[in-house]
Every structure is written in structure tokens, then in C-alpha cells.
Amino acid sequence: MSKTVDIDWGKLGFSYMKVGLRYISKWSNGSWDEGKLVEDNTLAISEASTALHYGQQCFEGMKAYRTKEGKIQLFRPDRNAARLNDSCRRVLMPEIPEEKFIDACIQLVKANAEYVPPYGSGATLYLRPFVIGVGDNLGVRPAPEFIFSIFAVPVGPYFKGGMVPVNFITSDFDRAAPYGTGAAKVGGNYAGSLMPHKVAVDKGFADCIYLDPATHTKIEEVGAANFFGITKDNKFVTPKSPSILPSITKYSLLHVAKEYLGLEVEERDVLVDNLDEFKEAGACGTAAVITPIGGIEHKGKFHVFHSETEVGPVTKKLYETLCGIQFGDVEAPEGWIVEVK
Known part of the structure; x- marks a missing residue:
């Protein structure tokens, strides 16, 4: 050691x-x-x-x-x-x-x-x-x-006082063009996100939610993270689009949801006008693993998921399972872990 x-x-x-x-x-x-x-x-x-x-x-x-x-x-x-x-x-x-x-x-x-x-x-x-x-x-x-x-x-640990849901607001800005570099992890995507992020924070939100650049009707990304939702019939759903960065955390959660928690999983369009199909929602990425979403404001209407103060049970279980795999407390799928010897 x-x-x-x-x-x-x-x-x-x-x-x-x-x-x-x-x-x-x-x-x-x-x-x-x-x-x-x-x-x-x-x-x-x-x-x-x-x-x-x-x-x-x-x-x-x-x-x-x-x-x-x-x-x-x-x-x-x-x-x-x-x-x-x-x-x-x-x-x-x-x-x-x-x-x-x-x-x-x-x-x-x-x-x-x-x-x-x-x-x-x-x-x-x-x-x-x-x-x-x-x-x-x-x-x-x-x-x-x-x-x-x-x-x-x-x-340090992303959530110092434990996981707490945060709120987001949809943005009028586009993160990436329909046939642009959205699926690549290039710096220009992040430079362009600085202003929308500031606009959202100035309004009292954690960050903004980007909608699809072509129609502005579908959720694509949550700040610099990927979106997921848990439907009322216990499906793990995450958006599918060629302009979304393919998150390694998201694809790991898709596997964990299906193979460890027994949930159905779907990659598909997530319409921003249909948020009430989800009982829980979150953003996922390397830094936090999962950031629980309390609510989303879109065109002046604020939608709350499980709670603005408490983490939903499925989101919590997903987080604990994936972190358990990463820290060696839960058996990992074959090939996921490389030991540094």
C-alpha cells in the first residue's frame, strides 16, 4: 500500500x-x-x-x-x-x-x-x-x-455534505450545431458554454440545459454532463443524438441500471414538454458521477421531479452501485477495472 x-x-x-x-x-x-x-x-x-x-x-x-x-x-x-x-x-x-x-x-x-x-x-x-x-x-x-x-x-468529493438535488433552466443558446463537434470532446464546445452557464447561474440555477439545436424541443445535455431520467414505470432513459458527447459515465449507468438494478433502459428522444413522464432525473459525468436534478424551468414553468431536497431512491442506488464499482466495493463487469501495479 x-x-x-x-x-x-x-x-x-x-x-x-x-x-x-x-x-x-x-x-x-x-x-x-x-x-x-x-x-x-x-x-x-x-x-x-x-x-x-x-x-x-x-x-x-x-x-x-x-x-x-x-x-x-x-x-x-x-x-x-x-x-x-x-x-x-x-x-x-x-x-x-x-x-x-x-x-x-x-x-x-x-x-x-x-x-x-x-x-x-x-x-x-x-x-x-x-x-x-x-x-x-x-x-x-x-x-x-x-x-x-x-x-x-x-x-475532493463532489458532494461534501452528501448528495443534494439542484435545479436547472433550459437555455436558448445551442451547445453544438446539428452536424458539428458536439460528439467530440473539444475545447470550443466548452468555451461556448461559459456564457449560457453564467446566464443560468445569475438566475439562481446550478447550470443550464441545452436542447437539440434543430428544434429546441428535446433535451440534449445538462451543462457539461449527460441527462437521464427514471420513468414512473422504472425505465432508465437517456437522450440519443449525434450532437451529444458520449459519456462514459452514462454508458456505465445504462449497464448498471439494466444488469445490477434490473431496470429497462432506453436511449431515445426526451421531449422537454414531457418531463412529467419522469419520477426522478439526474445529470451524469466524471466529476460528480451523478448530480440529482430537483427541478427544471422551461419557458417560465418549473417542473419538480422526486424532490428539491431529497435524492430519489433509484438515483441513489445507481450512484452507490457505480461508485462501489469504481472504488472496488462492488464486483465490476469484466474489463472495466485496470489495476495500477
Whole structure:
């Protein structure tokens, strides 16, 4: 069992902290180099890099967890590798071989094992893999060189006082175009979300809900997370659209709902005018796993699901089961867990 640094894990938020080492690999002349761990947390890149001017970049978010036995494990890193490569293809960047990606994650976590929070703290080691276009370039074209890097940051439990439902409001802004980059995890999607998020927060909501860009009648995403609802006849329902980011947490919850909780599951349109079909609702993603939704305001009408103050029983069970898998307390489906040895 590796030792941990002296940090008040309970007071950690979701903010940057420089830890010992990070991984970096460079692509030029048609191939990636071997990659290495470095101490420097700054990047020196050309002022003409495509990442700076044309948004040629993408990233991932994932975590390392410490089990009750003191082991360290990654949760479905192959899915992060696959999604990163989907994003790379979309913006014409070289793919990262899955074996290289997972090996880089393992190297990084092993090198920073002392920063993996202890079991029971609710905290985790967050990993941020990213790929950026660099090198001297002026025209709108793919970069001549690329950097693939991963850094790690210990982050605190998302719900410090326990899970509490929060409220959302639908937005008139679009997160992504119908045939745009919505399914890719690229920075431009997030830059465009900053204003809608601020508008929602200024109105007293946790974040906004994006509707489908073509008709504004169907729920697509909840801020930077995916939506799900539990129908009154106990179906787990989540929106299906080519402009939604394919959340690894969402697809894991689809499996957990069906195989562990025995629920029917559906990926389909979720009409914003039909919210009363759901007895519970939530947003899901890497940071919080699940954020319970108390209510949604749409065109001046506020719809409450299970409760604005208490988490619904199905949502709670989904959360406990998936967290149990991630922290090693519940048996995981085959291939979901990679131990860092």
C-alpha cells in the first residue's frame, strides 16, 4: 500500500494543484515518440500553434481510485482512449494507440501514487489527458506537430455534505450545431458554454440545459454532463443524438441500471414538454458521477421531479452501485477495472 501526502482530503475541491510529475509525448514526421514523465508543468509552444488559433485540440477526464485494500485502479480507461481518438479524428489530429494511452495513464498514476487519496475520503486522483496541435503554422490547416500530455490533480468529493438535488433552466443558446463537434470532446464546445452557464447561474440555477439545436424541443445535455431520467414505470432513459458527447459515465449507468438494478433502459428522444413522464432525473459525468436534478424551468414553468431536497431512491442506488464499482466495493463487469501495479 503506497503512502499518501499530508493533505486535508476533505477540504479538496475541484481545482488545479501541481503534483510531482506529468506525462508528455510529441508527434512529428508521422509518429509519436516514446513519451516521458517530466517535472515541468508548463508547455513551450510556437505562437502560431493551431491549438491557440484554430482550436485544434481535444481532452479527456478520468480518475484513479484507491480501494479499501489500498490498491489503485483506473475505471474503463479503454473507453477514454477510444473517445479521445474519436475527437482526434474529428479535428484531424493523429490518434493515440490505446496501449500507449493506458500505459501513459499507469505510468503517471504510479509516479504520483502518493497523491491518490485514501479510501473512504471520497476524494480521487483526476487525470486530464489532452492533445494539441503545435508548431509553426499560419493557414487554416492541421498542425505540423502535436503534443499528447496527461497531468494529474487530487480532487475532493463532489458532494461534501452528501448528495443534494439542484435545479436547472433550459437555455436558448445551442451547445453544438446539428452536424458539428458536439460528439467530440473539444475545447470550443466548452468555451461556448461559459456564457449560457453564467446566464443560468445569475438566475439562481446550478447550470443550464441545452436542447437539440434543430428544434429546441428535446433535451440534449445538462451543462457539461449527460441527462437521464427514471420513468414512473422504472425505465432508465437517456437522450440519443449525434450532437451529444458520449459519456462514459452514462454508458456505465445504462449497464448498471439494466444488469445490477434490473431496470429497462432506453436511449431515445426526451421531449422537454414531457418531463412529467419522469419520477426522478439526474445529470451524469466524471466529476460528480451523478448530480440529482430537483427541478427544471422551461419557458417560465418549473417542473419538480422526486424532490428539491431529497435524492430519489433509484438515483441513489445507481450512484452507490457505480461508485462501489469504481472504488472496488462492488464486483465490476469484466474489463472495466485496470489495476495500477
